[in-house]
Amino acid sequence: MHIRNFSIIAHIDHGKSTLADRLLTSTNAVSEREAREQMLDSMDLERERGITIKASAVTVTHHHVPGSKLDQLESDVEATPGEAPAPAPAKPKKGKPAYDPRSELYMLNFIDTPGHVDFSYEVSRALTACEGAILVVDSTQGVEAQTVANAFMAMENNLTLIPVVNKIDLPSADPDRVAMEIEQVLGLPAEDCIYVSAKSGIGIPELLAAICDRLPAPRQPEVSQTRALIFDSHYDDYRGVVIYIRVFDGRLRVGEKIRMMGTGRTFQVTELGKYTPKPMKVESLGPGETGYLVANIKTLKDVRVGDTITLDTDPAPKPLPGYKEPRQMVFCDFYPTSGSAAKGNDFEELREAITKLSLNDASFTFVPVHSEALGFGFRCGFLGLLHMDIIQERLEREGGVEIIQTAPTVTYELEKTDGEVLQITNPAELPDGSVWKELREPIVRLDIMTPKEFIGDIMAMCGNRRGIYKGQTVVSESRQILEYEIPLAEIIYDFFDKLKSITRGYGTMDYHLLGFKADRLAKVDILVNGDPVEALSLICHRDNAEYRGRQLLVRLREEIPRHQFEIPLQAAIGGKIIARETIKSMRKNVTAKCYGGDVSRKRKLLEKQKEGKKRMKAIGSVEIPQEAFMAVLDQGE
Amino acid sequence: MHQTTAITVGGQSRPATSEDGLSALSTPVRSLYAHVPFCFHKCHYCDFYSFVDSQDRQPAFTDALISEIRTLARHARRASPGSARPPLDTVFVGGGTPSLLRPDLWHRLLAALNEAFDLSAPGLEFTVECNPETVTPELIATLRAGGVNRVSMGAQSFNTTHLKTLERWHDPENVPRALEIAAAGGIPRRSIDLIFAIPGQSLTDWETDLARGLSLCTPAGRGIGRSGGLEGSGGVEHISCYALTYEPNTAMTRRLARGEFAAAPDDLEARMYERTVELCAERGFGRYEVSNFAQPGAESRHNLAYWRQQQWLAAGPSASAHVAGWRWKNVPRLTDWMQGVERSGGYAPAADVEPPDPRRALAERLMMGVRIAEGLPGHEILAAAESLGARDTLRREAERQERKGLLRVSGGRWTLTDRGFLFADGVAAELMSVLQR
Numbered sequence A: 001m002h003i004r005n006f007s008i009i010a011h012i013d014h015g016k017s018t019l020a021d022r023l024l025t026s027t028n029a030v031s032e033r034e035a036r037e038q039m040l041d042s043m044d045l046e047r048e049r050g051i052t053i054k055a056s057a058v059t060v061t062h063h064h065v066p067g068s069k070l071d072q073l074e075s076d077v078e079a080t081p082g083e084a085p086a087p088a089p090a091k092p093k094k095g096k097p098a099y100d101p102r103s104e105l106y107m108l109n110f111i112d113t114p115g116h117v118d119f120s121y122e123v124s125r126a127l128t129a130c131e132g133a134i135l136v137v138d139s140t141q142g143v144e145a146q147t148v149a150n151a152f153m154a155m156e157n158n159l160t161l162i163p164v165v166n167k168i169d170l171p172s173a174d175p176d177r178v179a180m181e182i183e184q185v186l187g188l189p190a191e192d193c194i195y196v197s198a199k200s201g202i203g204i205p206e207l208l209a210a211i212c213d214r215l216p217a218p219r220q221p222e223v224s225q226t227r228a229l230i231f232d233s234h235y236d237d238y239r240g241v242v243i244y245i246r247v248f249d250g251r252l253r254v255g256e257k258i259r260m261m262g263t264g265r266t267f268q269v270t271e272l273g274k275y276t277p278k279p280m281k282v283e284s285l286g287p288g289e290t291g292y293l294v295a296n297i298k299t300l301k302d303v304r305v306g307d308t309i310t311l312d313t314d315p316a317p318k319p320l321p322g323y324k325e326p327r328q329m330v331f332c333d334f335y336p337t338s339g340s341a342a343k344g345n346d347f348e349e350l351r352e353a354i355t356k357l358s359l360n361d362a363s364f365t366f367v368p369v370h371s372e373a374l375g376f377g378f379r380c381g382f383l384g385l386l387h388m389d390i391i392q393e394r395l396e397r398e399g400g401v402e403i404i405q406t407a408p409t410v411t412y413e414l415e416k417t418d419g420e421v422l423q424i425t426n427p428a429e430l431p432d433g434s435v436w437k438e439l440r441e442p443i444v445r446l447d448i449m450t451p452k453e454f455i456g457d458i459m460a461m462c463g464n465r466r467g468i469y470k471g472q473t474v475v476s477e478s479r480q481i482l483e484y485e486i487p488l489a490e491i492i493y494d495f496f497d498k499l500k501s502i503t504r505g506y507g508t509m510d511y512h513l514l515g516f517k518a519d520r521l522a523k524v525d526i527l528v529n530g531d532p533v534e535a536l537s538l539i540c541h542r543d544n545a546e547y548r549g550r551q552l553l554v555r556l557r558e559e560i561p562r563h564q565f566e567i568p569l570q571a572a573i574g575g576k577i578i579a580r581e582t583i584k585s586m587r588k589n590v591t592a593k594c595y596g597g598d599v600s601r602k603r604k605l606l607e608k609q610k611e612g613k614k615r616m617k618a619i620g621s622v623e624i625p626q627e628a629f630m631a632v633l634d635q636g637e
Numbered sequence B: 001m002h003q004t005t006a007i008t009v010g011g012q013s014r015p016a017t018s019e020d021g022l023s024a025l026s027t028p029v030r031s032l033y034a035h036v037p038f039c040f041h042k043c044h045y046c047d048f049y050s051f052v053d054s055q056d057r058q059p060a061f062t063d064a065l066i067s068e069i070r071t072l073a074r075h076a077r078r079a080s081p082g083s084a085r086p087p088l089d090t091v092f093v094g095g096g097t098p099s100l101l102r103p104d105l106w107h108r109l110l111a112a113l114n115e116a117f118d119l120s121a122p123g124l125e126f127t128v129e130c131n132p133e134t135v136t137p138e139l140i141a142t143l144r145a146g147g148v149n150r151v152s153m154g155a156q157s158f159n160t161t162h163l164k165t166l167e168r169w170h171d172p173e174n175v176p177r178a179l180e181i182a183a184a185g186g187i188p189r190r191s192i193d194l195i196f197a198i199p200g201q202s203l204t205d206w207e208t209d210l211a212r213g214l215s216l217c218t219p220a221g222r223g224i225g226r227s228g229g230l231e232g233s234g235g236v237e238h239i240s241c242y243a244l245t246y247e248p249n250t251a252m253t254r255r256l257a258r259g260e261f262a263a264a265p266d267d268l269e270a271r272m273y274e275r276t277v278e279l280c281a282e283r284g285f286g287r288y289e290v291s292n293f294a295q296p297g298a299e300s301r302h303n304l305a306y307w308r309q310q311q312w313l314a315a316g317p318s319a320s321a322h323v324a325g326w327r328w329k330n331v332p333r334l335t336d337w338m339q340g341v342e343r344s345g346g347y348a349p350a351a352d353v354e355p356p357d358p359r360r361a362l363a364e365r366l367m368m369g370v371r372i373a374e375g376l377p378g379h380e381i382l383a384a385a386e387s388l389g390a391r392d393t394l395r396r397e398a399e400r401q402e403r404k405g406l407l408r409v410s411g412g413r414w415t416l417t418d419r420g421f422l423f424a425d426g427v428a429a430e431l432m433s434v435l436q437r
């Protein structure tokens, strides 16, 4: 049987998921009705056993006549019910034609990749497991920043690309223009593009034929020992860690003792299988194959995506190339919402939720912290901003905890006068300025794809944010890619939103880390009523410090409600005040009218007034609402 | 908007009515509130249940009100054995604009009321809210004959510009005129309402308004019940001064949201309030509640019953009652209320029903009681808190408020300081919070 391993890559919303679904229903003779039933099955399973089935790699079979440009869809061919996925041709039945007798059977493995730039490390791992990729571009939108980033990443991994122009059913589709953009920007010939509608199914037969014909077969084994690449993993309450692997050399069998070459840990394989998309157990996985592995592994910390699995009895001399630790780029603190120092149990709930989630996602880090303002919480590290949002949302939704999140910051590198280099993930940890030799910040390469008319505004914004212009690529007559080197700190919070608003939604961006660079950076402390509030402190460029400090104070003045006394707000660098604002004292808090008819309503209002206060943090005698801690995020322009 | 509350009895769920609370009545109740929902124009700040009646529903309304009053009296009689007609100490007819009810209907209503209740108690306080435009000698005579001895006149402002902002329709010159008619007709106790912190109103504007109101006062030393005053004979013994409140779902609030005007700044409003207290005191009007000022002995006993957490009966649409620890509100919609009362022989469909709950009761007691100058009886309050396991926390909270300079705790009564009056809600919220689970 022929094997093809491939990923689908796309800019967000260009139709990756829709196309994947369409390929599933078009192969394996899985009817739309059955596909729905299968979905239902797995949902029931999830409900009954409380397990999550995340199919990171799906295996389907497909009949293809080599050289043919247009394949029969399996769904148009009659299969014997109950036999799917049938590795052998099914008997012809009434109404539908049989398989073409010249056809050969292909095993297609789709490997899912996370769509967002935050997860580019994972994307690159997934791509390593493939020989090919389908690059989906929306025919109404054209090439976008993540299209380019993902395509280049696939090319770096020597993957064969099939460009697909999607959504051609839409009236505003302009597939020829988009095909030209693909040629212009990515160097993939326009005539190689396949025009499809993932929604209506147009072009899917051509696409399946191209997958079989254009994508290369898996490479031949290079060593006699077994080597399999871990490209993803997830935690399942029922079976523990489920690992997704691509076998490159040798074979894995149920019952064998495996060794992770990176961590040196060994495990006994209890289950091997493939998702079709129903889980289907197999006895072994051979070269070129993709599937999942269960080995009684208790926590995701024992598994590193990118690591090589070999056999304990006959280990390979060298792992598969290129393992890198995922690198956390963005940090922030999570505190339980009502976690005043007095209420320790909220913290315990948060700890439990975070610990549980970390079983599922090994790429975020957490260490306990204590802040005078916010009590006990955790300093967490993320791959990027989206990753941070996802984790916060999952904690709140799955863990049932309410979180207050502090402003995200990047990692800084501080070189001290004594030569020691510290990694600073929290402005509060910065030692006194007198021991600084050099404070360095992460710099990224930023690519912005935009319609031409917005270039001026974007350049102004990047300039304001210390971006260094590196170049410009013409995508089409109307669009260009701008290339910048820019401090990560300048783009982690609101940059994308601002870009969207400048470009009326048309601009897209992508970035990757280049390294660390020194600049004139300063730590700005914020004092509320004379007390420093470290959760509000920030690191920024010295030239921006007054502006950022003042900006923050103005926001705080809006967020902190008036008290019965006047509250001075100050921003300071090393004890020197650089900006100040004042919150005037509240003059009154009393309802004018309160009679017999108002009792119930008034009582509820007062109870709410007090409830609202619970969600504030007391700093000295000042109550600061949680929103104020987010004020530091607003950089203004 | 107001749904009746569903009540579950013996596993069966049914809409609640006033009977649920009234059946629990076991001790004498001495106050009655009745609501007349008619107005001839809707003021923009108003969130009372009131409307302009275009269908002459006054007679049907009066019939239903009488029917409800009779039912209330039946329950009150059971709780005060030995009296054929249960005695009341205070009656308050509010609205709406009760003075809009036609004299013949007033006549019937008052006759029924006197038949149902004993209104001969010494010191009876029987108040009717009046709109200055609608006061006539004929109306006053009818009221007087039925036992009414106090009128509360909605003056709001003497400045036509500010009245216009409020969409309050009356000629300010009619206020003294109406008061004189009331005085001449033998209504001995008179009060006016004023509003401050109206958009566009300056501190001086308010001082002028208030001075005009105070100039209507009964000369000091003349005592309650005497007529006379600086402007003719229609002096007042009581003034309510309310800071304009933007209630939800009022035209005023919508206009504010639309940016038609700006609300008075916090500091100005506070300053106006402080001046109110000073100016009233100069004229012998003491603050006995946050927004209420009276000559000595002229405090409204009916309103004090609310603030002291006493029981009262309620009749009419949207009227709320407090009986045997129950609180509820009659449904506001006139037709719903009338039909309910007719069908059940005098019981109103009830909304927002709250059965007795000692924790809620104490919270409300703190909230209401802290607003009055006489304050809260400390020992009684702490005893009530004791049974909820909150004695010490409540005492500590009260002491904390004392340290903040807002409350005086010593001397057995907890009373707000001058500064505390400006922060009465905050103090109440803090005291109440120790009761929250």
Ligand SMILES: Nc1nc2c(ncn2[C@@H]2O[C@H](COP(=O)(O)OP(=O)(O)O)[C@@H](O)[C@H]2O)c(=O)[nH]1
Binding pocket: A010, A011, A012, A013, A014, A015, A016, A017, A018, A019, A115, A166, A167, A168, A169, A170, A196, A197, A198, A199, A200
């Ligand atoms: N009209 C049309 N809509 C499509 C097509 N493919 C995807 N979409 C729609 O585009 C949106 C984004 O698709 P999705 O598959 O979720 O994109 P992804 O973010 O790349 O996974 C969805 O609303 C789809 O229904 C197509 O071929 N035609």
Ligand code: SF4
Binding pocket: B038, B039, B041, B042, B043, B046, B047, B048, B050, B095, B096, B097, B131, B154
């Ligand atoms: S007169 Fe009174 S009840 Fe009637 S609308 Fe005006 S404020 Fe409301």
Ligand SMILES: [Mg+2]
Binding pocket: A016, A017, A018
């Ligand atoms: Mg998707």
